[in-house]
Amino acid sequence: MTATRKRAGKLKPTARQPNGVDVHVGARLRQIRTLRGISQEQLAEMLGLTFQQVQKYERGANRVSASRLFELARVLDVPIMWFFVELDPKQSQRASERRSETTSEEAMARRETLELVRVYYQIEDPKVRRKLYEMAKALAEQ
Numbered sequence: 001m002t003a004t005r006k007r008a009g010k011l012k013p014t015a016r017q018p019n020g021v022d023v024h025v026g027a028r029l030r031q032i033r034t035l036r037g038i039s040q041e042q043l044a045e046m047l048g049l050t051f052q053q054v055q056k057y058e059r060g061a062n063r064v065s066a067s068r069l070f071e072l073a074r075v076l077d078v079p080i081m082w083f084f085v086e087l088d089p090k091q092s093q094r095a096s097e098r099r100s101e102t103t104s105e106e107a108m109a110r111r112e113t114l115e116l117v118r119v120y121y122q123i124e125d126p127k128v129r130r131k132l133y134e135m136a137k138a139l140a141e142q
Helices: 020-035 040-047 051-059 066-076 080-084 104-109 111-120 126-141
Strands: 004-007 010-013
Touching: 020 051, 020 066, 020 080, 020 111, 040 051, 040 066, 066 080, 111 126
Parallel strands: none
Antiparallel strands: 004 010
């Protein structure tokens, strides 16, 4: 079985493989939610959804409608365009058609990275932050 179906001269994605744009929007949603320190459950409650629906949005499994995107931007206090920043035009391809190697952009979208950045900036003393930065840099060089 193919990953796409032919329809009116165009390839139509199957339901199993999320669209690259949907995956990107979902990753940006997860990124800002994590940076804001909001759980999926909390965001779902703010929107009147289940946390499973938020999970599906973040994976790109379900598309975010225009009205929902507007509400997400309002609740998370970001402009709507924030969800499309750094969107590569090639991302409209199927997720499975893109390279599988990890890019620095993907690393920045990981929960661990986002939480590390969030707690890093919770350190009030700039000297302590700088020491932590230098220690992490030294560890990475080993």
